[in-house]
Amino acid sequence: MSSVSLTSVSLAYPGGHLGLADVDLDIGDGEFVALVGPSGSGKTTLLRTVAGFISPTAGTVRIGETTVAGAGRDVEPERRGLGMVFQQHAVWPHWNVGRNVEYPLRRAGVGRAERTRRVAEALELVGLGGAERRDPATLSGGQRQRVAIARAIVGRPRVLLLDEALSALDEPLRDRLRLELRALTRSLGLTVIHVTHDRSEALALADRVVVLDAGRVQQIGTPSELVDRPASPFVARFISDAAVLPGRLSGGVFRASGFPIEVPAERLSAERSPDHRARAHRDPAHPVHVAGERAVEIAVQPEHVRVVPDPAGPAVVESSLFGRSGDELVVRWGELRLRSRASGARCAAGERVRVEIDRALVFEPDPAQHAAHASSQAEPASVGA
Ligand code: ADP
Numbered sequence: 001m002s003s004v005s006l007t008s009v010s011l012a013y014p015g016g017h018l019g020l021a022d023v024d025l026d027i028g029d030g031e032f033v034a035l036v037g038p039s040g041s042g043k044t045t046l047l048r049t050v051a052g053f054i055s056p057t058a059g060t061v062r063i064g065e066t067t068v069a070g071a072g073r074d075v076e077p078e079r080r081g082l083g084m085v086f087q088q089h090a091v092w093p094h095w096n097v098g099r100n101v102e103y104p105l106r107r108a109g110v111g112r113a114e115r116t117r118r119v120a121e122a123l124e125l126v127g128l129g130g131a132e133r134r135d136p137a138t139l140s141g142g143q144r145q146r147v148a149i150a151r152a153i154v155g156r157p158r159v160l161l162l163d164e165a166l167s168a169l170d171e172p173l174r175d176r177l178r179l180e181l182r183a184l185t186r187s188l189g190l191t192v193i194h195v196t197h198d199r200s201e202a203l204a205l206a207d208r209v210v211v212l213d214a215g216r217v218q219q220i221g222t223p224s225e226l227v228d229r230p231a232s233p234f235v236a237r238f239i240s241d242a243a244v245l246p247g248r249l250s251g252g253v254f255r256a257s258g259f260p261i262e263v264p265a266e267r268l269s270a271e272r273s274p275d276h277r278a279r280a281h282r283d284p285a286h287p288v289h290v291a292g293e294r295a296v297e298i299a300v301q302p303e304h305v306r307v308v309p310d311p312a313g314p315a316v317v318e319s320s321l322f323g324r325s326g327d328e329l330v331v332r333w334g335e336l337r338l339r340s341r342a343s344g345a346r347c348a349a350g351e352r353v354r355v356e357i358d359r360a361l362v363f364e365p366d367p368a369q370h371a372a373h374a375s376s377q378a379e380p381a382s383v384g385a
């Protein structure tokens with residue numbers, strides 16, 4: 001049984017802007033799902049739709065067995081069995097910690113003895129045992145965020161919704177709270193939807209990650225699926241800082257357009273996860289083969305860009321940051337900029353290098369993006385004419 005289920009959910013804001021477009025998402029009981037995507041991609045909109053602060057214009061939202069939105073239903077947020085934590089710890093400053101945490105129980109009409117017991121238990125769980133009488137003003141940012149988490153779990157929700165809940169905190173506190181949150185939600189068997197703009201946080205914490213762009217689901221997968229088998233160049237770029245190069249396949253070899261880059265067949269991979277964008281458009285996903293002769297795009301992740309110092313090399317190291325297993329490099333090769341994070345590489349800024357590609361993923365060019373690109377390029381020319 002899935003715990004949260006969105007079926008063909010769309011949301012148009014007043015004025016027609018599509019906040020969500022045909023979103024399908026099934027989250028299992030006890031699953032920890034992270035929602036990532038560029039700013040404005042619809043992460044908060046999706047969370048607020050599940051919470052019930054906004055109603056979808058199409059589609060249905062189910063929590064457990066209950067349809068809470070769509071199909072003529074619109075269950076109010078308080079009755080959806082959810083806990084919520086936002087970026088800014090919404091802790092009421094004029095109430096002590098206990099009163100803050102107790103609030104959802106008061107609203108639900110839980111008796112005083114039971115409230116006291118459950119508040120103590122929730123505070124214990126977030127590492128603030130005995131803090132009932134403390135004034136929120138005397139707490140650190142991290143402690144206030146724990147109070148917000150205690151308040152979100154005190155009502156024993158089925159689902160916990162977190163919107164950038166850790167983003168306002170500084171390291172190393174954030175790192176610690178991240179680990180604690182994961183342990184806590186596992187031990188309580190909570191289903192979690194965690195919105196974050198931090199890709200590493202999403203990959204580190206989640207069982208599955210949902211990548212959103214422009215209100216559409218681009219891919220849903222485990223962290224390793226997203227890294228090893230991105231469904232589109234967008235996902236490869238967003239999740240892994242991949243470089244995307246257009247070019248041609250011919251005789252099994254990829255040749256970049258306008259660039260002396262060649263990648264032989266044995267270094268090309270066309271294996272991928274299902275493309276949710278294709279599914280959302282109701283197109284069959286195109287199988288991709290390395291054979292044949294045609295225009296394609298390749299995505300190259302920084303881990304697979306090998307940079308070799310070479311005084312006669314065609315590229316120059318633009319920046320070099322020390323990394324534990326190898327430097328993080330940005331290499332400029334004519335117009336092209338590539339990131340490299342190959343293990344063992346040590347190069348200084350300004351050094352001349354040659355670049356080898358150890359592995360690249362092949363994608364069919366996206367016709368929609370192609371058209372948009374072509375028309376945006378055509379404009380300046382027509383203005384000049
Ligand atoms: P994210 O959380 O991923 O940054 P949001 O869900 O907040 O993105 O926003 C998605 C899109 O919807 C953005 O383009 C944003 O400008 C738009 N949007 C958000 N809230 C409203 C609103 N109340 N009215 C109109 N447009 C909105």
Ligand code: MG
Nearest residue numbers: 040043044045
């Ligand atoms: Mg947001």
